[in-house]
Amino acid sequence: MGSQVQTDTMIRLDNVAKVFAGASQPAVANLSLDVDRGELVVLLGPSGCGKTTTLKMINRLIEPTSGRIEVDGRDVMSVAPHELRRSIGYVIQEVGLFPHRTIAQNMATVPKLLGWDAGRINERVAELTVLVGLDRSMLERYPTELSGGQQQRVGVARALAADPPVLLMDEPFGAVDPIVRGHLQWEFLELQSRLGKTVVFVTHDIDEAILLGSRIAILNVGGVLEQHDTPERILASPANEFVESFIGGERGLRRLALRPIGEAVVSRGPVIDITGTPDEAVRLMEEHGVSWVGLLSGDQLLGWVDASEIDGRPLAALTPREFLVSLRSDSSLRSALDAVVTSHARMAVVVDDGIYRGMVDLEAIAEEITE
Amino acid sequence: MILAQAASSLFDWDWVGRNIDSIWRRTVEHLALTGVALVAGIVIASALAAVAIRKPRTYPTITAATGLLYTIPALAVFALVAPLVGIGTVTQRFITAEIALISYTLLILIRNIVTGVNGVPAGVREAAAGMGYSEGERIRQIELPLALPAVMAGIRIATVTVIGLVTVTSLLGLGGLGFFILDGLRRSIIFPTEIIVGVVLSVALAAALDIGLLGIGRVLTPWAREGDR
Numbered sequence: 012m013g014s015q016v017q018t019d020t021m022i023r024l025d026n027v028a029k030v031f032a033g034a035s036q037p038a039v040a041n042l043s044l045d046v047d048r049g050e051l052v053v054l055l056g057p058s059g060c061g062k063t064t065t066l067k068m069i070n071r072l073i074e075p076t077s078g079r080i081e082v083d084g085r086d087v088m089s090v091a092p093h094e095l096r097r098s099i100g101y102v103i104q105e106v107g108l109f110p111h112r113t114i115a116q117n118m119a120t121v122p123k124l125l126g127w128d129a130g131r132i133n134e135r136v137a138e139l140t141v142l143v144g145l146d147r148s149m150l151e152r153y154p155t156e157l158s159g160g161q162q163q164r165v166g167v168a169r170a171l172a173a174d175p176p177v178l179l180m181d182e183p184f185g186a187v188d189p190i191v192r193g194h195l196q197w198e199f200l201e202l203q204s205r206l207g208k209t210v211v212f213v214t215h216d217i218d219e220a221i222l223l224g225s226r227i228a229i230l231n232v233g234g235v236l237e238q239h240d241t242p243e244r245i246l247a248s249p250a251n252e253f254v255e256s257f258i259g260g261e262r263g264l265r266r267l268a269l270r271p272i273g274e275a276v277v278s279r280g281p282v283i284d285i286t287g288t289p290d291e292a293v294r295l296m297e298e299h300g301v302s303w304v305g306l307l308s309g310d311q312l313l314g315w316v317d318a319s320e321i322d323g324r325p326l327a328a329l330t331p332r333e334f335l336v337s338l339r340s341d342s343s344l345r346s347a348l349d350a351v352v353t354s355h356a357r358m359a360v361v362v363d364d365g366i367y368r369g370m371v372d373l374e375a376i377a378e379e380i381t382e
Numbered sequence: 383m384i385l386a387q388a389a390s391s392l393f394d395w396d397w398v399g400r401n402i403d404s405i406w407r408r409t410v411e412h413l414a415l416t417g418v419a420l421v422a423g424i425v426i427a428s429a430l431a432a433v434a435i436r437k438p439r440t441y442p443t444i445t446a447a448t449g450l451l452y453t454i455p456a457l458a459v460f461a462l463v464a465p466l467v468g469i470g471t472v473t474q475r476f477i478t479a480e481i482a483l484i485s486y487t488l489l490i491l492i493r494n495i496v497t498g499v500n501g502v503p504a505g506v507r508e509a510a511a512g513m514g515y516s517e518g519e520r521i522r523q524i525e526l527p528l529a530l531p532a533v534m535a536g537i538r539i540a541t542v543t544v545i546g547l548v549t550v551t552s553l554l555g556l557g558g559l560g561f562f563i564l565d566g567l568r569r570s571i572i573f574p575t576e577i578i579v580g581v582v583l584s585v586a587l588a589a590a591l592d593i594g595l596l597g598i599g600r601v602l603t604p605w606a607r608e609g610d611r
Binding site: 070072092093094095096097101103104105106107108109110111112120121124153155166169179 | 503504505506507508509510511512513514515516519524527528530603604605606
């Protein structure tokens with residue numbers, strides 16, 4: 012992927028440097044970086060690595076000291092800053108919604124600057140509301156009346172309002188609590204898979220980078236590019252000691268986070284249709300060496316019953332208990348591993364939209380890792 | 383001239399009835415002196431605040447200078463300005479009075495404008511720039527509206543201050559409600575009704591304008607109220 016000749020570059024940084032007035036060290040030193048159309052590149056690094064400076068040079072909030080930056084083939088220095096910025100979405104950690112404007116007015120910011128008529132703006136605001144999963148009732152409220160997560164959804168909607176091909180995001184999910192952050196990350200991934208924007212995303216969170224990035228650019232202090240590759244390859248073969256120490260331990264686990272469960276890991280497991288006989292259920296438990304069995308009705312998983320509860324009774328007459336944790340086929344191997352090690356039965360069920368797919372156990376995951 | 387009789391009681395309602403036209407005229411004069419001072423004060427303070435915001439190094443000098451003006455007693459300002467402007471004509475006296483009044487509004491107004499604009503969260507400013515607002519658009523559409531609650535608070539304080547000071551400008555023969563206070567004191571026998579009318583009306587005027595401005599501020603900044611947690 013990364014090593015192919017890139018014919019469709021959306022953003023190109025060519026030998027870009029930034030030295031702030033009065034600083035002895037450059038914030039960014041001779042950085043060259045290409046971002047393909049439709050790709051989500053994460054700028055990852057410790058504080059002081061110039062990742063935010065690099066991002067802000069793309070929309071000219073900061074102007075480079077030397078070098079050249081192109082967006083869609085245009086030298087950014089050849090475009091008036093406010094025009095350039097209206098064609099580039101921008102999302103920041105502080106969100107920065109305008110407190111004196113309603114949510115609808117906030118979303119309409121760039122269309123209004125671009126002079127769209129009221130009808131077109133209203134239509135677009137309605138679309139955006141659905142797109143980022145906000146309730147229509149929020150449109151007439153003011154930003155302070157929304158939760159942090161809702162505010163950031165509005166922030167993303169505002170950035171997408173004029174449908175810019177490029178989106179710059181500076182730790183956009185950094186200020187919300189971990190649970191909301193997880194939701195926002197998944198929502199954004201889903202959104203991005205539909206919209207296919209070219210995204211440059213700044214974070215210092217390695218897990219966020221792995222989850223979101225199609226490629227990750229790891230920067231060292233002073234804006235030195237240490238490695239620019241897919242998350243998979245950065246984890247598998249860090250380019251140098253800096254990258255290795257920055258991505259930290261648990262590299263094996265982090266790689267698991269990149270892989271979905273998939274077919275190979277899933278086996279049918281000790282399950283039996285409720286039309287089966289008690290004897291068959293007992294035999295199944297013996298085969299699997301367990302003292303419980305999962306009950307199916309067609310392809311629906313009803314739950315599980317303990318061996319002692321069967322006692323010769325017809326399976327359909329039993330009251331099965333629910334599996335506490337269930338995974339989806341597209342859940343990551345890392346979450347599967349977590350589910351397995353925390354479950355009493357050392358197994359986790361995989362269910363897609365109510366349809367039983369099978370079970371995952373430790374052995375299957377281990378096999379997948381060593382593969 | 384005011385037709386007055388020796389007061390038999392502390393407050394002579396008949397006097398009020400007989401002089402209602404004069405009371406109305408003095409009130410209007412009072413409002414006019416106040417209004418001119420405020421409008422001019424806001425214009426000058428905005429200009430100085432703009433300088434202070436663009437060149438933060440100038441801010442201490444600007445607050446020191448206007449702070450000094452604020453500490454000089456009103457009478458002393460008249461005494462200082464009068465020889466420069468002259469007090470021969472009504473216009474000269476009017477200018478003298480206004481210079482004094484305006485000088486008292488500046489510190490309060492400048493401080494509140496600068497605080498208001500500088501209080502705009504950095505994230506909001508950055509987002510506005512990132513969305514593609516030009517600097518002028520950003521100041522007019524984002525920063526000034528957001529500074530409005532602080533600015534309105536400054537205007538309210540300045541208004542109340544000026545209303546009080548206008549009573550003193552009567553010394554220059556410019557009318558206003560201070561006229562009654564002065565006139566009441568100047569008689570051979572002090573006439574309380576006239577003094578009370580002057581004092582009560584100027585206090586009532588200050589209170590009414592304060593509440594009115596508070597209301598205007600609320601209407602202009604609906605977001606600031608609903609944002610209160």
